[in-house]
Amino acid sequence: MPDYGHDLRFGSFITPQAARPERAVELARLSEEAGLDLVTFQDHPYQPAFLDTWTLLTWVAARTERIHLSGNVLNLPLRPPAVLARSVASLDLLSGGRVELGLGAGAFWDAVAAMGGRRLTPGQAVDALSEAIDVIRGVWDAGERRPLKAGGAYHRVDGAKRGPAPAHHVPIWLGAYKPRMLRLVGEKADGWLPSLGYATPEDITAGNKIIDEAAAGAGRDPREIRRLLNLMDGFAGGPAGEWVERLLPLVVEDGISTFILAGDDPGAVERLGRELAPALREAVAAERATRGAATGPARPPRALSLRRPGIDYDALPASLADRAVEPGDREYERVRSTYVWPGSPGLVLRPATAAQVAEAVAYARGQDVPLAVRSGGHGISGRSTNDGGIVVDVGALDTVEVLDRGRGLVRVGAGARWGDVAQALTPHGLAISSGDYGDVGVGGLATAGGQGFLARSYGLTLDHVVGADVVLADGRTVRADAGHHPDLFWGLRGAGGNLGVVTSFDIEAAELADVVFAVFVHDASDTAAYLESWGRTVEASPRRLTPFTTIFQGGPGQGPLAQTLAVWAGDDTDEAVAALEPFLEVAPVLRQEARLAPYAAVVAPHRNRHTGQAGGLHGHSALVDHLDAATTGRLAQMFGDGLLGMLQVRSVGGAVNDVDPAATAYAHRTQNFSITGVVLPGAVERAERAWDGLNVTAAYLSFEPHFDDKLLTRVFPPPTLERLRRVKAAYDPGNVFRHNFPITPA
Structure with a gap:
């Protein structure tokens, strides 16, 4: 036998x-x-x-x-x-x-x-x-x-x-x-x-x-x-x-x-x-x-029939084979999609170490299929999966280590989820601004921006990245910081997905334990007036307050409603209340509450399954200096005309705009607001024309699920884009990492 x-x-x-x-x-x-x-x-x-x-x-x-x-x-x-x-x-x-x-x-x-x-x-x-x-x-x-x-x-x-x-x-x-x-x-x-x-x-x-x-x-x-x-x-x-x-x-x-x-x-x-x-x-x-006996796992004939062209499955390194997932595997449904976007990759690699990430990149580079990199898979853009290609999922690289408590220096694995990071840092009295949802992965957010609940007081997540370990397209692993590969370090902070696979980040965290977390629900029937008043109130607020608002259609017999989530970066409740009270005057208030809570409770992980729940979301983003009458009027009309199912505005001024636009590849440092509109099914063409009427000049990469040429210079202003192309030529001349926004090497 x-x-x-x-x-x-x-x-x-x-x-x-x-x-x-x-x-x-x-x-x-x-x-x-x-x-x-x-x-x-x-x-x-x-x-x-x-x-x-x-x-x-x-x-x-x-x-x-x-x-x-x-x-x-x-x-x-x-x-x-x-x-x-x-x-x-x-x-x-x-x-x-x-x-x-x-x-x-x-x-x-x-x-x-x-x-x-x-x-x-x-x-x-x-x-x-x-x-x-x-x-x-x-x-x-x-x-x-x-x-x-x-x-x-x-x-x-x-x-x-x-x-x-x-x-x-x-x-x-x-x-x-x-x-x-x-x-x-x-x-x-x-x-x-x-x-x-x-x-x-x-x-x-x-x-x-x-x-x-x-x-x-x-x-x-x-x-x-x-x-x-x-x-x-x-x-x-x-x-x-x-x-x-x-x-x-x-x-x-x-x-x-x-x-x-x-x-x-x-x-x-x-x-x-x-x-x-x-x-x-x-x-x-x-x-x-x-x-000369063959060893290794066997695959069912049915699963073998599902293998995709362009991938040499037999050449997969042995160190990656045990955790790799192919179509037909029982785990495939759990790893094929992101939270928002359905996917059907031909192979999902799940390296457990930085060395295995390098092996995965070297292997994927030799295949004739798209390559996507996934840290958490919760992103709106959907670029951490694909159809028929390879996904390198770094979720196993999820450690959180305090390197220097005096500096607040923390080393975070790219596969960690921000909710877990917040929980790990709470006992140390530290926090990192990290989006608004605990299931988001560290890698995607820390390389693209990081518009979080502490943005106005702390800045973007990437503003406090002081070093990173990166696997390059040629399989090398390098250290990128101010003294090592400074051009790569510059590019990683804003366009990291185009330059390599970051396996860990060194980030300077903020001294922060408890915060004041507030929720308001307003009647937003007069959507334009609500947005304009809300914007003025945000800009007049102390920078320790970071509010986000989301407008959505109310139930039967109701007009639009707006929910504001706001975080005061500190535990001084009197100061927080003083900063929050003006929001009671923005529009009729239907609900209000505020509580003192650990920052980790605000971004707690939810552990949602990733099954492509949105099934093909379409939307756009815009970064604007102010919510002026022209902008709010156009957004209100789009919402009222049934083009948008949801509209979110995040405040990103304050500390975000303290940074020199040339300091990182995220160059948008004058805007106070980040706008995201989710387009309703069947309204895409009309919504595109209406969105063009906003005369958008700046956009956020992570909130753009579909690419077109005009978006590239909105995400990266021309001087930034030209510099990125030179960095791309130095570190990824073969354009291996092209699944993010396509940046052609110089």
């Missing part, structure tokens, strides 16, 4: 004895310390001498950090599959993707029936297990919006809500010996988990044959199915050479790739992890090299 080419994994199989509950936990922690990959526990819910296995798994997950966990195997007749699916997904999310699911069809039917379970014949038990797998996978498929209808005579769900989705692809392994169960493994499971003693080496050979034939009949590649084996107590005795000699044929001839040692001997656990596992790995690597 073939070697299926899987990486070797090793685990322990622990008895969950209730008389000594701490022993099972200690053995699990020892398994992790010894370097094992997996810890498993028997599951006999009818056995009063045992701890409940699922409760034990949750406790062990909280007491460990790295090791994966599974029942070996969970007793399906006493664990309803829909509930089990949610339990597994929940623990997988809480543990950071460390849960595996071993399932058994059931045994000891007298004990099962005594506990209230349904007694089944062997054939019925196999049918019930097959139905359960469909139910479990259906619950995990949270990207599918239709209610779940699955199962049949034994485990039926009819209209159940799906989710949550696990943190990673949770494999389902089946404990199986008889032909019908083995065929089910081949048809539906991710792994086969027999025990040596119940199955002989000859049984394993025969079982593989049945599984492989069933897999092929179901349109699967047999290599998709991992072969695991429980080794009985005492198997780890004797010299390492003898141990390797016994197991090597099981790997290279029968494809066993996960060995789980049963028993509660701490010495055996330590020996397995520290001595025997390394010896077997070395022997297998040598044997595979001699035989």
Whole structure:
């Protein structure tokens, strides 16, 4: 039989004895310390001498950090599959993707029936297990919006809500010996988990044959199915050479790739992890090299048929392969789109280190498809996904580290979300102005601008970036700051998406803990008057106040409403109230509130799923010095004529305009307001003509979902654009990073 080419994994199989509950936990922690990959526990819910296995798994997950966990195997007749699916997904999310699911069809039917379970014949038990797998996978498929209808005579769900989705692809392994169960493994499971003693080496050979034939009949590649084996107590005795000699044929001839040692001997656990596992790995690597055996994950034929032209999937570096996602993968729906924009990339790479980002860029550069880079994926512009191309998702680079508390110097990974950054900085009394939504990624915002709730007091996010680590188009990683590659450092702050992939930023944070957060809802029926009055009030306000307003259509019988969110950068409530009171005079007030809160509460993360919710948003941005009568009249007319579904105005004066326009590639330093209009479906052409009537001369890159030539000089004034083209020629002459606003190298 073939070697299926899987990486070797090793685990322990622990008895969950209730008389000594701490022993099972200690053995699990020892398994992790010894370097094992997996810890498993028997599951006999009818056995009063045992701890409940699922409760034990949750406790062990909280007491460990790295090791994966599974029942070996969970007793399906006493664990309803829909509930089990949610339990597994929940623990997988809480543990950071460390849960595996071993399932058994059931045994000891007298004990099962005594506990209230349904007694089944062997054939019925196999049918019930097959139905359960469909139910479990259906619950995990949270990207599918239709209610779940699955199962049949034994485990039926009819209209159940799906989710949550696990943190990673949770494999389902089946404990199986008889032909019908083995065929089910081949048809539906991710792994086969027999025990040596119940199955002989000859049984394993025969079982593989049945599984492989069933897999092929179901349109699967047999290599998709991992072969695991429980080794009985005492198997780890004797010299390492003898141990390797016994197991090597099981790997290279029968494809066993996960060995789980049963028993509660701490010495055996330590020996397995520290001595025997390394010896077997070395022997297998040598044997595979001699035989020229193929290794690595196998892909289902259906998934292979979805691969996109222009991408050499076989050339993907091994370091990126395990976390890469292709069309047809179970995780694809979770990573294909951004929050606003749907996408269908041919490959999503998820590097975990800066070095892997460099590998990803080098690989993507050699493919004949578009390249997009994603930090958080919440941007309006939608440039962090594509159709048919490659997406490099740096979300795993999400660390937040205070480098120098005296300076407020913070190092932030490009894949962090701003809500998490705010929470991490709160204990230090620090904050970074960072947009108005906690799910936004650091990388996209810190390279484009950063119009946040502290803008008037603090400035743009990029105004306080003092250094960055950057992967360039040629694969080099460089440091960019005032003393190293200063031209690149200049360009990164405003056009970073055109020049490289930033992996981390050094940012000087503000001394700030609590803020005053206020909400006003006004009657904006006279939209032009509201906007003009609101603008005057903002410009007259102290710069410690940063308000944003959003105009939207009210409910039935209502005209337009306007909601203002305002942040006072400090905890002096008397000063805050004095600054906020003038907004009560802007227009009739329908609601008002203000509260003292940590800045982190204002930009708390929401953890929304990214499924392209807007489905093709169209809109425009404008940066204007004042909300004068001409501007507000035109905007009000567009809103009143049904061209705009939403209109937002952010205040960006104050500290933003203290910066020299030539200091960064974000050169707009006279404007007090940033305007965004979302166009209603069916009104795009009319809205374009009306928007041109605003005579816009400046725009914000991140709020422009569609590019045309006239936008380029609105986003980058001509002197800035010419300088950017020279920087582009120096650092990306081949125009690898062209998915952002296209800047042609000089």
